[in-house]
Amino acid sequence: MLLKGLIKGLRIGLGSIIVFGDWATRPKPTLRSPEDQEKAQNAVNGLSLYQLYACPFCVKTRRAIHKLNVSLNLNDISKNQDHRTDLESGGGRIKVPCLKVEENNEVRWIYESNDIISFIEQRVATR
Numbered sequence: 001m002l003l004k005g006l007i008k009g010l011r012i013g014l015g016s017i018i019v020f021g022d023w024a025t026r027p028k029p030t031l032r033s034p035e036d037q038e039k040a041q042n043a044v045n046g047l048s049l050y051q052l053y054a055c056p057f058c059v060k061t062r063r064a065i066h067k068l069n070v071s072l073n074l075n076d077i078s079k080n081q082d083h084r085t086d087l088e089s090g091g092g093r094i095k096v097p098c099l100k101v102e103e104n105n106e107v108r109w110i111y112e113s114n115d116i117i118s119f120i121e122q123r124v125a126t127r
Contacts, residue, residue, distance in 0.1 A: 015054025
């Protein structure tokens with residue numbers, strides 16, 4: 001029991017350091033003309049990121065999204081049981097980050113931060 005509490009405390013402490021580091025070193029967002037910004041934002045409509053606030057890979061993914069200067073639905077699975085259930089039933093497992101892609105009446109789930117970042121970068125670049 002003591003070990004569980006120690007591990008949880010360590011995880012929370014490290015998570016707080018990671019989140020602070022992200023805040024302190026956040027990259028500048030991409031600047032675009034209003035028309036190009038609208039196209040970029042439209043390119044990510046229908047995307048939702050399932051995540052945990054202090055997860056290092058989720059922070060990495062959110063930093064990339066911030067740099068691309070687009071907004072996605074952010075679903076924190078620790079704060080909302082419905083998000084956790086949606087991730088498990090739709091994606092097949094509880095693992096974050098995970099990107100839910102809803103388009104053409106289909107849903108697909110993308111795991112792994114690098115794959116998610118590449119997918120969003122390609123989406124934004126081709127619009």
